[in-house]
Amino acid sequence: MDYENIYNKKIIERGKYYYKNNLVIFCVKFENKLYGKVMGGDEYNTVVDLSDWTGICSCPYRYNCKHAYALIEAYKNNNYINGDELFNNLKNKSKDDIINVLKNIILKYNLWDELIQNKNSLVEKGKSILKLIPIERKNIFTFKSFLRNNFLKNSKDDELLELLNEVGKSEYLDADDVDTIDIVEMIASEIFERKNKDLAEKTLELSKKYKNKLWIVNEYYYDYYDYYGELSKKEDKS
Incomplete structure (x- = not known):
């Protein structure tokens, strides 16, 4: 597997341990990437690009870490949510339902900047x-x-x-x-x-x-x- 050239043995072992001990809070496959949260010293936001298996994470290690490999383990074991399907399901919701979903996300994560157009680069x-x-x-x-x-x-x-x-x-x-x-x-x-x-x-x-x-x-x-x-x-x- 290509990911074996990116993640060393120790990282792979730790990633497997995290997955087996249910520390992957969720893993979503959307288009050609995995998006997830993995519990460690904190809840870390992690993304894995399936085109080359590289991972980026909010943990201090940052790149190609054990949290990223834990997502790969979830994916290998078919323990992931189909993000494309989730978005397709939104097509069947009413405009008001979708607005409510967005409102709850913005309030929960304080994402008002996503609605403000004149943001600094x-x-x-x-x-x-x-x-x-x-x-x-x-x-x-x-x-x-x-x-x-x-x-x-x-x-x-x-x-x-x-x-x-x-x-x-x-x-x-x-x-x-x-x-x-x-x-x-x-x-x-x-x-x-x-x-x-x-x-x-x-x-x-x-x-x-x-x-x-x-x-x-x-x-x-x-x-x-x-x-x-x-x-x-x-x-x-x-």
Whole structure:
């Protein structure tokens, strides 16, 4: 199975243990993903992409964790809810019934922002947090948490570049500070994991502009050089 290349033996064993001990609160298959809640030190929101078995979770481990594998175990054992069927059932409900369902969800989870149209973009939120760093140093950790929990996996390619540019020109981040290096590395890692040649080239150009602060981008670029070289050969043939 492909997931055995993503989850190490220890993670798989723990994920099986979580599933067998009924710690998967629910597992829903919708389109080509698994969505679930898994109990651990907290209730964790977990999503598994069935196209490649990768998982993302609200737990501290974040990616390809035991909670994600617990969902895979639920799926393997046919212990999941058909989300496509749930949505199809909504078609048979009246407009008022559907409005009531949405109202209850919004009230329960405080999701009013989903109804508000003039929301700030993720990049604008990131810029705002950056401006708080000189006011109180600990806000650099707030920014790192924002990257991990909100920005990286939800951002578009151009948004990644825009925020990296903000980091590069920021007066509030010291180039030699370990937290600044960590921030640049987090964004660079997400960029190159997307394996988008154009995005990689633009990132490299940005690193030249702010070479004192974005120097680590070069290391990521040349680590992926062979991949992009192969990609260029395929493009030349097509």
